[in-house]
Amino acid sequence: MLSRTAQNLFWLSRYIERAENTARLLDVTYRMSLMPSVADQQASQWRPLLMVGHNAEDFAARFGDTSADSVIEYMCFDVQNQSSILTCVAAARENARAERSAISTEMWESLNDTYLELQSKTCRDFAKDGVRSFFDWVKERSHLFRGVTFGTMYRNDAFHFIRVGTFLERADNTARILDIKYHQLMPEAPAGDGVDYYQWGALLRSVSAFRAYRQAYRDTIDPQKIAELLILDFDLPRSLLFCFDEVQNTLGTLCGARPRECQRLAGELHASLKFGRIDRIVAGGLHAFLDGFLRRSNELAAQIQRDFMMSLQFD
Amino acid sequence: MAPKQAATAEPAPAKPARFFDEMSAPDGGIRPAYREFWKLIETFPRDQLLLKQAEADALFRRVGITFLVYGEGGNTERLIPFDIVPRILDAKEWQVIEEGCIQRVKALNAFLHDLYHGQDSLRAGVVPHELVYRNPAYRPEMQGVELARRVYAHVAGIDIVRIGPTDFYVLEDNLRTPSGVSYVLENREVMMRLFPEAFGKQRVAPVGNYPERLLANLRAVSPIDDAQATVVLLTPGRYNSAYFEHLFLAEQMGIELVEGRDLFVRDGRVWMRTTEGPVRVDVIYRRIDDDFMDPLAFRQDSLLGVPGILSVVRAGRVTLANAFGVGVADDKAMYSFVPQLIKFYLGEESILKNVQTWRLGEPDARKYVLEHLDELVVKEVHGSGGYGMLVGPAATKAECEAYRRRILANPSNFIAQPTLALSTCPTFSQAGIAPRHVDLRPYVLSGATTSVVPGGLTRVALREGSLVVNSSQGGGVKDTWVLEH
Secondary structure, three states: OEHHHHHHHHHHHHHHHHHHHHHHHHHHHHHHHOOHHHHHHHHHHHHHHHHHOOOHHHHHHHHOOOOHHHHHHHHHHOOOOOOOHHHHHHHHHHHHHHOOOOOOHHHHHHHHHHHHHHHOOOOHHHHHHOHHHHHHHHHHHHHHHHHHHHHHOOOOHHHHHHHHHHHHHHHHHHHHHHHHHHHHHOOOOOOOOHHHHHHHHHHHHHOOOHHHHHHHHOOOOOHHHHHHHHHHOOOOOOOHHHHHHHHHHHHHHHHOOOOOHHHHHHHHHHHHHHOOOHHHHHHOOHHHHHHHHHHHHHHHHHHHHHHHHOOOOOO | OOOOOEOOOOOOOOOOOOOOEOOEOOOOOEOHHHHHHHHHHHOOEHHHHHHHHHHHHHHHHHHOOOEEEOOOOOOEEEOOOEEEEEEEEOHHHHHHHHHHHHHHHHHHHHHHHHHOOOOHHHHOOOOOHHHHHOOOOOOHHHOOOOOHHHOOOOEEEEEEEEEEOOEEEEEEEEOOOOOOHHHHHHHHHHHHHHOHHHHHHOOEOOOOOHHHHHHHHHHHOOOOOOOOOOEEEEOOOOOOOOHHHHHHHHHHHOOEEEOHHHEEEEOOEEEEEEOOEEEEEOEEEEOOOHHHHOOOOOOOOOOOOOOOHHHHHHOOOOEEEOOOOHHHHOOOOHHHHHHHHHHHHHOOOOOOEEOOOEEOOOHHHHHHHHHOHHHEEEEEOOOOOOOOOEEHHHOOHHHHHHHHHHHHHOHHHEEEEEOOOOOEEEEEEOOEEEEEEEEEEOEEEEOOOEEEOOOOEEEEEOOOOOOOOOHHHOEEEEEEEEEOO
8 A cells, every 4th residue: 555545544544533533522512511510610621621622822812811612712723733634634534535446435534524514513503503513513523424434444564554543642632631621520520429420420420421321330430540541441342442452353453464663662552551550650640651651652652664665675 | 696586497508599509509409418317407406506515525535536737836736627517428429529439549549559660651642741850759769669459549538629510620639648538437436426316217328437547458458468467557656637637547557657657667667666575567558748758768857757768669568558650640730631640540430520720830821821821729749738829710910929839830730620609518607507518538548449428528618609618628527318219
């Protein structure tokens, strides 16, 4: 497969996953901001979102004060924001357009439809339909695209590069959501408080893990268990371990009999998740752990690019 | 919104005295090829036709068949307007076109081989030397290079207009990188969804196997055993106006769609960069012009091509389709010699007619043309896309005058032709179904054999009375049906 194709597909799936996760992050923040205890601290709720994509400076320069409306507009529709939903979907579509011969017709049509429909949406629709229906729409389109990919795409290397991109990006986003929200909620977390129940519940829902938590623990909501679920659970499709299990297996398929450095890096990271324990992680500092995870995950992505997308050597 | 009305009553005859109409006979009757289709849509009220048209537009948009328009403030994606009334040809009409196109392309390939080898036609005086040696599309680098099966133009598009029942004229030969065939295939897909009943009632020759035929022809000219040959399609990239077509064809043929940066030359061969390391490439269906193909040999500022590829072509280790240097045979000045070339190489009379052409480099022709500018069409020898031409009867005095000065500055850069009475074809417009002028571009494939896919691209000038069918000038497209016996 062409190196350029691999690169485009890898990023195509990352962009889609990123759009979905931006919607998830906005959704959870929006839900939390509706709670009485935080209604007066809007800015502190919304500002961390801008840190994720290193957007704080750009935002401040062009939008000024941090308010719910301005952050939502910036993260949904701003064309100059490299991580806005609109930018991500447009970039994914551009990549799909460049690689239409490598993906299925249905994948292209689904993504093109999403793009065309998104073109006609603006913040003004929120007044009528509510902002959350937009987030739901973004998630649904992402689900649809993934389902179409799974249901129609030939299982060749193109498919595997799409999978690697999806799960690397998802792990990255779960780690970021957990990092931001855990530290917003932790300092004032007297157990059993109704507000907290709602807040932590919103965090779980933002990664579709509320019901899974109930089934896994059959217990009241406990921050450490939430961290365990989102980092170390083997069966939760948005947990770090789950994502890295997929990444590692898929890289194994892609490398075949020819071992590469990216496979080793993925294996190392996978092992630390598979055999990690939550009490150790929390004792060492959750933020430090997630920070280290994000750094290593980025190194892995760079190594994948080196191994597959820049190869010039003759065997 | 216009009041409801049947689309039909009478198809308005297209001033029968002046223009041949594809559907309506001069006596007001319907020509045989159109009988079934007309019977079907005659029953549709205008609203329903509007719905069909809207459905067609939605289908094209969904599939993403757009082309890029430059110079409108960023790259704008546009649909080429599609008309829901097909251009229909019966088997006998098609036979003339098919045989004529094959004859023409065979002669042009023979001419190109001769030109880059023994040059019999030059020595016999069939073609003047200066048309070759002063032609920027002539590539001396290709002199003496042996090509697989002696094919130069593997894909050719022959632009044809119709003046009367049996009068088919060639307007232009396109041998460089002719485009538009993806519309032929997509137009048919859309028509089969819109009017399935019309395909049940008569046998319309299928066009869907074009990609397979193209691939077979490309494999047939591989420098190595064709079962193992790696064939790729080389595109200038996603910002090229025909990018959709490049994708479409690569996808349909199941071959890699590559850009110049995906290829490189080493050890006398062409390679592509893949996730498994370099892979050798044997046949390149390229949609990049000669000038941009090799910065070491041609334009040095090109970033689209593959440095050093000319040397691999000359060594016979990669086949380019179409070959370097085909452009020398398809410009508008060489065009006027094609009937003589057919005679010279095939010993046959030309089946398709040539439009009378004045080459303004010749003093007598120039004198005549300058005196009759208001009656003629004047074009640049290397122009394309309908840009930079003068349609005398439609031009103002001032426009004629300005054009006259351009001609005098460099006369041999221009040719003139009579204004042709292009046939009209029923077309769905605001006013209902009305006649509009059309042309036809069949696609001719050469490899092991030379063949034409039945039909081709019918382009239609959507503006009433307009004779310019180019999509860049407000033209649209139609599906072209060839009825089988």
